[in-house]
Amino acid sequence: MATNTLSSPPIGLKWRSSTTYILFTISIAMFTDLFLYGIIVPTIPFILRDRLDIPHQQIQSLTSSLLSSYALASVLFSLPAGIIADKVAARQVPFLGGLLSLLSSTILLFLGKSVPVLFLARILQGFSGAVVWTVGLALIRDTVGSANLGVTIGNIFAFISVGELISPVVGGILYDKAGNGAVFGVCFALLGVDFVMRLVMIEKKTARKYEWDDRASSETNSAIDDAESAAGETSPLLQTVKSREEEEATWIVPKDQPTLIQKFPIIYTLRNSRLLVAEFVALMQAFVIGVFDSTIPTETEGLFGFSSLKSGLMFIPLVLPYLLFGAIAGKGVDRYGARIVATVGFAWMVLPLVLLRIPHSGGAPEIAKFCVFLAFSGLGFALISAPSLVEASYVLERYHHANMELFGQDGPYAQLYAINSMVFSAGLTLGPLVAGLLREKIGYGNMNAVVAGLCAVVSVLSWIFLGRIVKK
Template identity: 50%
Template structure:
C-alpha cells in the first residue's frame, strides 16, 4: 500500500513518469483552459516584471548606482537592450532543448528559475554590472517562457484556433504592460523598493505553482493509454484521427490562400539532400520561404516599436512634463488599455479574415499616428493630454500587429510539416519555430531602445517618430506582398504561396 502511495505522490508532483499510476487532478491539470491559462500567467509574469522596472530604472540608476543625469537615457536603453540581447541568444537554445525533451514542463521551469534569480539581483544590486546581469537573466527567462509557451499553446489548441487564443492571451498579458509601469511607479513612490519587488515575488510564486501543476495533453494521454480498464480512455488511433481531422480542417481553411494540394506539395516539399545541420535543426530549410521571413520581420518591427515606447516614455515624461516615476507609469495606461480591449478582437479577425488584411491595415494605421507624435511639446495639462491621446491611438495599432506574425509563421510551418512529416519527426519543429520567433522579437527589443535613444538624442523625439513611421510604411508594403500569400494583382488573379 505504501509504495502505491509514494508512486502516487511522486507522479502528482511530476517527479517520476510511472504512467500506470495517474497523478492527482490529471483531468483539470491537462484541461485546455488550464494549460492556456498557465502559459498566459507565465507570459504575464515575464512582461509584468519587465514593465515593473521600466518607470523606476532612471531612479534606480541615479539613487542606487549614482549614474550622472546626462547618462541616464543611454544606460536605461542599455539595460533594456541587455534583456532583449540575452533573449536573442537563448531563444534558439530554448527551442532546440524543447524539441529534444519529452515534455515542455522542465524548460518552462528553468525559465522561471532564471527570472527568480534576476528579481533578487535587481532588488539587491547597487552596481551597474549587477543590474546588467539581472537584466540578462530576465532575458534568458523570456527566451524560455515565450518559446515553450507558444509551442505549448499550438499543441494544445491547434493551428485553427491559434489566432483567437494568441489574441486572448496577448489581451490578458497586456495587463502586465498596462499595470506594471503604473504599479511600479506607485509602489516606488509610496513604499520604495521593498514594495515594488514584494509584489514581483508574489506573482512569481503563483507562476511557479501553475507551471508545476500543468500536465501537457500528450503526457495525459500516456496515463490514459496505460489505464486499459478505463471506459473513458480514447484509443491512440482515434486521437491521431482527431488530430488528422483538425489538420485537414486547417488545411481546408488555408486552401484558397495556398492553392491546390498538388501546388502545396511542390511549394513546401523539402529536398532530401539536406546538410547535417539542417537535419539537426529542421526549421532551417523553412527559412527559404519569403512568407516566413516576412512573418519574422513583422515580429521584429512590433518589438522595435514596443522597445521604443518603453525607452522613451519615461524620459519624455521627465523632459517635457517634469514627471516622476509614478506619473511616468501613468502614461503607459493609455498605451496599453486599447491593447487589452482590442487584442482578442484582432485575434478573431486574423482567424476569420486572414493575416494579410490585419497586418497591412494595422501597420498602415500606425504611420500617421507616429507622425502625429511630433505634436506634443513641453508644457502643461493640454500637452500632457495630447501626449496621452497620441499614446492611446498608438495602442490601437499595437493591438493589431500582435497576432498576424505568430499565426502566419505557424500556418507556414504547419504546411511544411504536413508535406514533410518524416523530415520533422513526430513532434514537428514548432518549438524551434517559436524559438526563432522569440529570437527575432528579442532582437527588436534590443534594437528598439538603442535606436530610440540614439535618434532621440541626435534628431529629437519628433523626428525619431518620423523614422519609425517610415519603417511601418515599408513593413505594410512587405505585408501586402508576402503575408498570407502574394496578392492576386501580382499573380494573375490568383493567390500564390
Template identity: 45%
Template sequence: MAPSSYLWHKLITTLQIAPDYSVPPAGLAWRSNSFFIIATVAVGLFSDLFLYGLVVPILPFMLDDRIGIPESEVQPYVSGLLTAYAAASVLFSPVAGVLADRVSTRQAPFLLGLLSLLAATVILFLARSMPVLLIARVLQGIAAAVVWTIGLALCLETVGSDKLGRTIGSIFSFISVGNLAAPVLGGVLYEKAGYPGVFGIGFAVLAVDFIMRLLVIEKKVAARYATKDPTSGDLDQHLRHERSHANGSAEANEETEETPLLSKKEQDYYRIAPNQPAIARRIKLLPCLKHPGLVTAFLISGIQAFLLGAFDATIPTVAEQYYSFSSLKSGLLFLPLSVSDFLLGPLFGWAVDRFGTKPVATAAYLYLVPVLILLRLPRPCPSSPSSLSLLASIYPADTPSTASLKTLAACGSQTREIAIWSSLLFLAGIGLAGTSAPSIVEAGTIVKSFHERNPDFFGQDGPYAQLYGVSSMVFSAGLTVGPLVAGGLKERIGYGNMNAVIAVVSAVTGIAAFVWIGGRARLRDVRNMRRLSWWRGEDAR
C-alpha cells in the first residue's frame, strides 16, 4: 500500500468514518477507557448546560436590546423561550432513544446532537427577531435530547448499574460547574464585552466537546477490534460480567429465609410474556412501565426539572424588579444555587449507592419544603422605577413614594435582603443536589432487571437508550412546565406565594418517593405491580 493510501486509511479508521475491525485505530486503549468515555459524556452534558445557562441571565436584556420588548413585558417572553427549549427536547427525546437503539454505535447520533447545538449557538448569536430566537432555542432543545439520551445510556453500558450512582454523582458535580460558571460568565461578559464575548466562550467549549466526541470509542466497539468480529462485543458480554459479579457478591452476603422467596417473586414478575402487542415489540420500554418504581423515578426527574426551570425563569426578573440588578449581578445570584451541587453531588451519588434511592430522594424533596416556604422572606427594596411600580401594586392605596418609605422601614436595607435571598438559594441548592442521582439510578436498575430476565425480548443492547430518551423527555417536560407555571404564578400571586405553591409540589414528590422507589420493600412492590399490571398479555404469577 502506498504511503498516502496507508495514511488515508489510518485516518478514516482512527476517526471511525469507515471502520475496518482488522485495523485497530490509533489510541484504542485510552479512547475506549472507562474514564475517557465517562469524561466525554460529562463534557457533552457540561456543554449543554453551560450554553443553556450562559444566556439565562442575559435573556431579559437581549429581548430589550435586540428585540425591543419593554421591560415590563419581558417575563412572559423569557418563560416562553425557556419553554421552547424544553418542549423541543420533550418531543425529540423519544425519537433520539429509538434511533440510538437502532444504530450500531452511539457516536454518530452523539455527533449529530453536537451539530444541532453548534447551529443553535450561531443562530442565537445572530438573532434579531423573536422567531429566530425561538428557532435557536428549539435546536438547543433537540441537542439536549440527544446528549442526555445517548450520554446516560453510555454511562450505564460503561460502568454498570452497581457503580452508576457514584458515576452520576461525579458527573453532576462536574457539570454543575457549567451551571455555576455559565450564568456568572454570561453576565460578566455581556457587561464587559457584549454578545461576542458571551458567545465566543460558548464556541470554545463546543470545540473541546467536538474533539472528545470524535475520539471516543465505546466498549462494545473496542471489543470488535479485539475479536475482529463486527457483531461481537456488545452489551450482553458486559451484562454477563455484571451478573457474575453480582452473584459472587450475593454468595458472600448472609442470606435470610425470606431472601430466596423474595428473589423468586421478583424474577417471576420481571419476566415479560411473549405475546406482546406490536407497539411493545417496537418500543420495548413500554412493558417496563408497569413497575411503579420506574414511573415514580420519571416523576422525580420531572419535578427536579420543574424546580430548576422555576428558578431559571424567576431569579433574573425578580432580581431586576426587586433590586434593580444588572445582568452581571443577576448571574451572580445563580452562584449560591449551583455551588451546593458542585460540592455535594458526589456525596449524594455515594449515598444512593450505599443507602439506596429511597432515603436520598425522600430526604431531598422533603428538605426543600421549608426552604421554599422561607423564600417568601425576601422583600423588594425601592431603588428604580420598576421596583417602585412593584411597590405601588403591593400598596395600591398609597403613592409610590409612600409605599417606598413603608417598605424601606420593613426591609431595612437592600444588602440584608439580598443576603437573605442568597442564603436561601444556597440552601435550596443543597436539596436540588440530592434530586439528580436517585431517579437515574432507580430507572436504570429496574430496566436492567427486566433486561436480564428477558434477553430474547430486549436483544443485546436492551432498551437503555429508549429509557434515557423517555427520562430526557420527562426532564424536558419539567423544564417546559416549570418556567410557565412559575412565571404565571409570580405575575398573579407574587414571588413569595409562588414558592409556597412549589413547596407543596416538592412535598408530594417526597411522599411519592418514600412510597414507591428504592429500599428493601420489594414484597410491597410485587403486590403493587400485580394491582398495576395493566399491560396486555402479562400474567403476574
C-alpha cells in the first residue's frame, strides 16, 4: 500500500490509516485466527473417529497432539516473524503472508484424510498464528502507544473472544448437522473478509509519509512519560523507594555490550525479573487454556455422553465472562498495574479448578454444576489476560527510552511480542500434553488439583515481582 508517490496519497488514506480501522482490522485478524483454531477443537475427536477411523483408545492422545502441534509451530516461527516485522518497512507485508499460510492450512484441514495431513495443517495454522499475534500486537502498540495498551488489549480480546466463544459452537452445530462442507464454507468466507481488510489497511508510519496522522497514536506516546511519572509505576516488591533519577538509571544498559546484544538488544532485557515473571504469567495463562481446550470435549463426552454439538456448547460458559469483563480487567491493569490484577486472577483460578472435580455422570443438575464452574474459570481468564503483555511492554519501553542509541528509534517491540507469542504457544503446547497425561494417570479431578496448585504459585510470584502503581 506504500507504492504510491508522496505527492499522490492513496485513496481513502484518512479512514484506512485511522486508529479505529487499524484496530478493527487487527481485531478481525485475531478473531479469524481464534475462530479457525477453535472451530476444530470440539470436532477433532469426531473427525479422527468418523473420517479417519481412529480407534477410540487413541483419540485423546491424538487430539492433544494435534492441539499441541499448532502451538509448537507458533513457538518455532514467532521469533523469526518478530525479527522480520521489526526490520521491514511495513508490518503489513508479513501480516498478509500469515494469512496465506492460514488459507493453506484451512484447505488441508478440509481435504485431509490422514493424520500426517492434519498435523501439517495445524503446523501451517500455527505459523499463521505466530505472525498474526506477533505483528498484530506490535501494530496495536504502534497505533495506541503503551499508556492505553491494557484497556485496548482488554477491548480487543473481549471482541475476539466472541470468535473463541462461537467457533466451537458453530463447529459443533455445523459438523453435527451438515458435515465438513458447511464448517469450512464459513471458514473460507471469513478468510475472504480478513484478506480484504488487511490489504486495505495503511499503517500509521506509512500515513505519516504523506503528512497525515490522526494524532491518536503520537499523542498517546508523547503522554506516556508524563503519565507514568505522575502515576509512579514502581519497581518490584521489597525494593527501596528511589528517586526518579535513580529509577531511570536502573534501566540504562552498560556500554561495550557483546556483538550479539548490540545486534539484538532485547536479549539484555531478558535478565529483568519483572519481564521474566511477566512471560511466566503468559506461559501459565496459555497452559491453563490448553488444559481446558483439550479436556472439555472428552470429559463432557465421558460424563454426559455429549456429541460434538453439545461439547461445543460447553465452551459458552467458559468464554462468556471474558467477553463481559475482559475490557474492565484491562482497564484495571492500566490503572493499578499488572501486579494486583495478575495476583487476584491466578488466585481466583484455584477455586473453579478445585470445584471441577465435583461434577459426575448424571443429568441436568450435574451439567449445571459443570457450567457454573466453567463460568467461574472464565472470570479468572478475564483477569489474567492483559497483565503479561502490559508489564512486558512497560519493561521494554523503559529500556528503550533509556537506551535509544542501542535500541533504535522504533525499538524491538515486535521481537518482544514474538517472545511473548513463543511463551504463550509453549503453554498451549504443554497444556494439552500434560492434561492428557495427568487425566489418564490420575483422573480429571486430580489433574485439575495439580493445575490449581500451579496457579497458586503464579499468584504468589506475581505479587512479589510484577509492577504496581502507587497513587500520589
